[in-house]
Every structure is written in C-alpha cells, then in structure tokens.
Amino acid sequence: GAVVSQHPSRVICKSGTSVKIECRSLDFQATTMFWYRQFPKQSLMLMATSNEGSKATYEQGVEKDKFLINHASLTLSTLTVTSAHPEDSSFYICSAPKTSYEQYFGPGTRLTVT
Amino acid sequence: SQQGEEDPQALSIQEGENATMNCSYKTSINNLQWYRQNSGRGLVHLILIRSNEREKHSGRLRVTLDTSKKSSSLLITASRAADTASYFCAASAGGTSYGKLTFGQGTILTVHP
Numbered sequence A: 001g002a003v004v005s006q007h008p009s010r011v012i013c014k015s016g017t018s019v020k021i022e023c024r025s026l027d028f029q030a031t032t033m034f035w036y037r038q039f040p041k042q043s044l045m046l047m048a049t050s051n052e053g054s055k056a057t058y059e060q061g062v063e064k065d066k067f068l069i070n071h072a073s074l075t076l077s078t079l080t081v082t083s084a085h086p087e088d089s090s091f092y093i094c095s096a097p098k099t100s101y102e103q104y105f106g107p108g109t110r111l112t113v114t
Numbered sequence B: 001s002q003q004g005e006e007d008p009q010a011l012s013i014q015e016g017e018n019a020t021m022n023c024s025y026k027t028s029i030n031n032l033q034w035y036r037q038n039s040g041r042g043l044v045h046l047i048l049i050r051s052n053e054r055e056k057h058s059g060r061l062r063v064t065l066d067t068s069k070k071s072s073s074l075l076i077t078a079s080r081a082a083d084t085a086s087y088f089c090a091a092s093a094g095g096t097s098y099g100k101l102t103f104g105q106g107t108i109l110t111v112h113p
Helices: none
Strands: A004-007 A010-013 A019-025 A032-038 A044-051 A067-073 A076-081 A090-097 A103-105 A109-113 B005-007 B010-014 B019-024 B031-037 B043-050 B055-058 B061-066 B071-076 B085-092 B101-103 B107-112
Touching: A004 A090, A010 A019, A019 A032, A019 A090, A019 A109, A032 A067, A032 A076, A044 A067, A044 A076, A044 B101, A076 A090, A103 B043, B005 B085, B010 B019, B019 B085, B019 B107, B031 B061, B031 B071, B043 B055, B043 B061, B043 B071, B071 B085
Parallel strands: A010 A109, B010 B107
Antiparallel strands: A004 A019, A019 A076, A032 A044, A032 A090, A067 A076, A090 A103, A090 A109, B005 B019, B019 B071, B031 B043, B031 B085, B055 B061, B061 B071, B085 B101, B085 B107
C-alpha cells in the first residue's frame, strides 16, 4: 500500500514556542490532506483540510492563526502549532487520500508542551 | 464535524470468544471504514464497506452496514490477545469530501489470554 510519513514522531517543546509537523505522501500525490488531533483515550477529531495551492479549510472551533497549515507541494503538508501551550499537547495525525476509497494515515506525532 | 457513537466503549473478553462492536453515524455516507489503533500508535485500516454493501468479510473480520438505521457493526471472531486495541469506525461522505472522515468514539477491546 501507499505510505504517508510524519516528522517528527515525537516532540517536546516549551510553552510559547512554535512546532512544525510535516506530513508527506511518499509514493503518490495528494492535492488534499487532512489533519486530525487525538487527546488521550479519545477519538480523532478533524482539525482542518489542507489544500495544495489554496488556503486550508478549518473545522469549527479550530483557530486558524494558532494551527497554521501550508500545503507546499503535492506531497507535503505542514502543520505549525504556534505559541504552543500545555493544552495543545496531543497526538496529531495526518492523512492523504490516494483515491476516493483509499486514504492513508501517517504514524502520528506526539506533541508535549511543558 | 459531529462524531458518531460507538458501543460498547469498552469490551473485555477471553481469547477465543467473539467481539462485536457497534457504530452509529449521523449523516449520509459514501462508505464506512473500521480502523484499529494500538495504544499510542497510528491507525491501521481494517476494512471498508461501501454504502451499497450490506456485509463484508476479511479474514476473522465481518462488517455489516445498515444505512436505514445509520449503523454498522464489526465482528471479530475467535479473538486473540493480539487483538487488544482500540477500534474506531469512520464515516466518509464521499463526493467532494472524499478522504474526510468522521470518527466514532471508539471501543477499547481487551482480550485476555
């Protein structure tokens, strides 16, 4: 199957700093990618849709100025958590659809803000 | 996006028993997918059932879909300790929203050896 990678897999940062998470589709192009957040013992919540060549679409309640998304190419989307706070600590997962029935998830990034 | 419901939220069984998890969703779908997640890890895609299908099998997995009731079930037969994980259903509306998934709350399955 197709592969989607995420980097870093784990990051610890201090409160007030910014963290960038990369999501790459390794063997297919993705004009759209999705970013999800998962708090401990909870389900995945869609944060935003990343669109290559245009602005990201954010879900209700997600601050676009705090979670900056850039879809720089057909294989790369980045999520930057700006001015991170402890409540932003979470598991962030991206996905990329290859076809209308196939999407592939990255392995996730565990963010811990101290 | 509104999440669907899954029940039970937690299920504890003995190895060899069958495990059934249910999922309900709220909007029209193009397909429904089931995923598995081991603690702190990424998602593993298990099976996809399309809106025009009623039942699908894959190895020890059996999935049903009832679009009139907006519900689906996942049956794992002859469970093993290695099946211990969280299981999520995810609904896809398809169309211009293909790839965008709405996840259920999940079922934590524990299989005791």
